[in-house]
Amino acid sequence: MTASSRALLxxxxxxxxxxxxxxxxxxxxxxxxxxQRVPASAAECAVWQRELSFARAVERHxxxxxxxxxxxxxxxxxxxxxxxxxxxxIVRSWAEIxxxxxxxxxxxxxxxxxxxxxxxxxxxxxxxLQRTQNGTLLxxxxxxxxxxxxxxxxxxxxxLFDGSATSSQPMESRAAAERWVEQQAMSDCAA
Numbered sequence: 345m346t347a348s349s350r351a352l353l354x355x356x357x358x359x360x361x362x363x364x365x366x367x368x369x370x371x372x373x374x375x376x377x378x379x380q381r382v383p384a385s386a387a388e389c390a391v392w393q394r395e396l397s398f399a400r401a402v403e404r405h406x407x408x409x410x411x412x413x414x415x416x417x418x419x420x421x422x423x424x425x426x427x428x429x430x431x432x433x434i435v436r437s438w439a440e441i442x443x444x445x446x447x448x449x450x451x452x453x454x455x456x457x458x459x460x461x462x463x464x465x466x467x468x469x470x471x472x473l474q475r476t477q478n479g480t481l482l483x484x485x486x487x488x489x490x491x492x493x494x495x496x497x498x499x500x501x502x503x504l505f506d507g508s509a510t511s512s513q514p515m516e517s518r519a520a521a522e523r524w525v526e527q528q529a530m531s532d533c534a535a
Contacts, residue, residue, distance in 0.1 A: 384531035
């Protein structure tokens with residue numbers, strides 16, 4: 345485990361208090377879509393779908409699919425002293441999160457925007473951190489932000505930068521956390 349992954353898990357543990365890890369994977373299905381939708385271009389929807397695929401890779405505990413979404417030069421925990429640099433470091437530091445046994449991180453695409461450079465996109469959306477402590481499920485919600493880069497060689501969008509856009513806040517139940525997620529707007533891209 346790298347220093348940055350230990351730091352991430354310590355931050356998450358501190359957010360939840362002292363924790364006793366459970367042996368079984370946490371039940372963490374897909375998040376609800378938003379009730380409020382904003383217009384999006386076809387290119388923005390392509391990134392939205394890629395973000396959804398990225399989230400589903402973690403929900404399925406698929407480390408190979410998770411890695412396939414990362415640019416070789418990705419930086420996670422961007423803007424922090426504990427940033428993970430490079431695909432291999434991120435895959436190592438996120439192994440416990442992708443495994444989903446001690447903590448589940450679920451997110452869904454929110455609003456995706458592409459500016460004047462058509463190969464760079466920003467995606468911002470809601471997440472839920474879920475953990476079992478002493479047999480009780482605990483939940484926190486917040487917003488993430490990801491910068492995507494379209495690879496000129498194969499046209500595939502990959503994560504270049506990723507990190508939290510807000511501090512997380514506690515929620516009293518899974519239903520409350522999912523209601524909060526549903527209230528967060530998203531690009532009008534869902535099928």
